[in-house]
Amino acid sequence: MRSRSSHRRTSHTASRTAPRRRTAAVALAGVASLIAAAVQTGTATAAPAQAPKAAPGSESVRLSPAERAELLRGADARAAETARDLGLGAKEKLVVRDVLKDRDGTLHTRYERTYDGLPVLGGDLVVETSKSGATEGVVKATRAAVKPATTKAALPAADAERQALNAAKAEKAQSPDVDRAPRKVIWAADGKPVLAYETVVGGLQHDGTPQELHVVTDATTGEKLYEWEAVETGTGHTVYSGTVPLTTTQSGSAYNLTDGARGGHKTYNLNRGTSGTGTLFSGPDDVWGNGSPSNLESAAADAHYGAALTWDYYKNVHGRSGIRGDGRAAYSRVHYGNNYVNAFWSDSCFCMTYGDGSGNANPLTSIDVAAHEMTHGLTSNTAGLVYSGESGGLNEATSDIFGATVEFYANNSSDAGDYLIGEKINIRGDGTPLRYMDKPSRDGSSKDAWYSGIGSIDVHYSSGPANHFFYLLSEGSGTKTINGVTYNSPTSDGLPVTGIGRAKAEKIWFRALTTKFTSTTNYAGARTGTLAAAGELYGTTSAEYKAVQDAWAGVNVGARSGGGGGGGTSFENTADVSIPDNGAAVTSSITVSGRTGNAPAGLQVAVDIVHTWRGDLVIDLLAPDGTAYRLKNFSSSDSADNVNQTFTVDASSEVANGTWSLRVQDQAAQDTGHINSWKLIFP
Incomplete structure (x- = not known):
């Protein structure tokens, strides 16, 4: 509920191959060649800017334990064939973990991966197949080819164990039911897959909570690669x-x-x-x-x-x-x-x-x-969201979200449903809740909106943007009283959000969790996953789909739907502009007219860039007089796909009318993309 373990920050990404809806006769071969090419080059097809169009009502059906067991057996029997169809290497195998079935017969099968008999941490994936057996899409925790340089460890296992014990500040065999000796794994959740040791150390955390600290150590160099609780x-x-x-x-x-x-x-x-x-x-x-x-x-x-x-x-x-x-x-x-x-x-x-x-x-x-x-x-x-970084924040938010929805479901007059977490247990000693979903920062530590460093803070506080997103999606922004509790939910862009109701919002989050998220999903991936879920449940032109876009924009993740919403004036350029790999900067321009005076202090810049490694990109907004406002810096560790984000710029010193430009430069090799569209929004 409230662990405060510190973690090394690592970027997380979930890549989704663009779905291919074809006849059963050619679908498997088509997807196999698509992914095989991605594996050979160490890249994967970029996630689409929007979810594929799908018929509304693609909700999962309730399976009996016997029906689920039968589907798992079938998936297990086809695992080798599926691995070949996905273009995985000869040393890679798939291990079935979970399966869901939609009303139309579509299956969502979740797999773990092994390489040469070793578990691949961060190698999980979800395969979507139609009733006919055609593969229609794949969500992958990593887009890198699983081809480690070696599977022979140069580092003794004892050295990895000592490192893990030091990280845990624990004594050996403190928890014999938890402690696990170092095991060789392939670490694939952070860049190029490498041979590593995973060691699990038990004991107690500082507040008395039992500990199951996982420490991943490079089996060649001895470097600590990652740890999570x-x-x-x-x-x-x-x-x-x-x-x-x-x-x-x-x-x-x-x-x-x-x-x-x-x-x-x-x-x-x-x-x-x-x-x-x-x-x-x-x-x-x-x-x-x-x-x-x-x-x-x-x-x-x-x-x-x-x-x-x-x-x-x-x-x-x-x-x-x-x-x-x-x-x-x-x-x-x-x-x-x-x-x-x-x-x-x-x-x-x-x-x-x-x-x-x-x-x-x-x-x-x-x-x-x-x-x-x-x-x-x-x-x-299900998703197995790693309990650290942005994925850890999403893990915590998922528990808060369904903690709230279960409380509403209970319909108990002694503990009425609300968007407050732990309001009954008085954990602070002053009668206040542990967390607030309408405005997370009310607890003094949680964040209302996403920012680039959010993955480095405690997961209970980095959960704030997702909790806030769910409240906005359910109830909308502004002031509202529910079961006697008054909420006042703001948005990061100052524009209103219209809610779609909790019943629809919870369906969208559950479907995203169980069919779109993987162990390394970050906030950008959560936006992509929830949009895909909303598109499958309600259609990509639905009010629900647009509300997901707007609710995410309300917490600074991605752009708004349509013209920016809220009655503000927006100016947009939808022309594609290719971004050369490790090349010169490119620009896309928008002419603003009809405004008086200067631009606002809260000028919104909604950016939609398709790119296979957004960390390579440096993005600036250029004012009509040439002044540059940095929106995004280069980051070698930001391995997610695409930039779907609304930035806020204090442009109050600039004349509003004139030609504004978005300048983008790719500063590293191997990954490509294009400016899909961008928009200036004047509140």
Whole structure:
């Protein structure tokens, strides 16, 4: 829920090959040759500026565990053929991880990748196939060809382990159930794939949260390449939700907190301990707790209830049966530690764990926190967003988003739905929420909008732009009162956003998470993924699709739809201008007329550039008198595709009327692109 581990910042990217909708007879060969060419050159086809047109209603259907298992078996049987069709090398193999099926028969199959028998971290991909079996699109976590220079390590494994222990500030074998000796992997999430060691170190973080720190070390040079934390932080008389029905199991004359209707979910009592499973809650009657935190059953009732609500939400709203989609439940542990002010999800135990807060008086078991932690498990078993950098912020935001939607779904009068996170648990001690989705900066640390360095801050604060996006998409900007809570949501460009309703917004985010996002998706990739999801659900000319564009622009990710919105005046140039590879600067011009006086302090510059490595680009706005305003600097680590972003410029010293130009220069070799369009927006 609130881990503060520091991480080395690494850019993340998710490349999507442009979908090809052809007849079944030629589709596989066409896509195979397309991707084979990309693999040979170490590049991939750039993501389209907009999602492909698709018939609305491409929503995933609910699969029974048996149906899902059958699809997984089929995908596994075809894995070798799929790898060949995608043009992967002879040493590369695909391992099926998940599968979703749309109403029209389209399948979205998620794969992990191996190279010469070694796991490829950051090599995951999602393949979209039509009912006829034709491959229609591929979303890849990396666009680089997986061809490491060697698979023979020059660095002893013991050196990698020492490095990991130093990073974790832990002692060896501190957590034997978590610690994993260095294993050889191919690290492909950051530039050119290389042979590396992955070491997992257990122990405790500074606040008592269990640790599962993954450290990746170059197996040739010994350089630490990356690290991330895998512990993601998150009739019953409950503490927060009043008296609620609980599904339990009777065994002889006793009852226990086992939910046989929801995959066998169990709730255990750690009784202030910090290890093991704990003791299953049981008793002589089927009444649990008294509403007071001093009664250990009260928090257990909250956790059991929250898990049931989250299970029902994902099953009834999104058609997913359990975290893995296999009908099996995780389990819950309450009363972790003494005065432990946190909650977390752990892949190792496949469980949610809750502390009791300061003075053991405020257990972290409210509906939104329970849904937040369980959603970390969902993310881990779908997109697998790495818990660091921009992907880590999106991981946290996903848990906040569905924490809020589950709370609305619960329709519980004691804990009404809202866009506040952790408002019941009083984690700050002053009665304020932990986070605010309408204006994230209200918590003092979270960010309202994207900026170039956001991947270097704590993931709980870099989640702000995505939380803000979801609020804007659901409810729109401005002032609004919902269930007695008043919100006032601004936008980064000062222009209004019209919401489409939470029911549609949650469908878009879920579809993007499960069919478009990969382990390395960043904010630009999230925009691309949610636009693709909106296009498939509602059509690319729909109000919903345009609202996704506008909501992202409202948090400084990409350009607005249409003419800029909000009644402002916009001037646009849609002519393509090629950007030479590592060559001279090019310009695209716009003539502004009909304005009086100077340009505004909040001049908006909406840039849409298609490029296969945007870090190569330097972008300037040139005023009519030739003054240059730097919009984007060169960055060798910014490996994402495309520039879809609205910049704000203080141009108040410039005369508004005249010829303005966008100047773009590619300052490194191998990647190409073009200016697709750009726009000046005068609020």
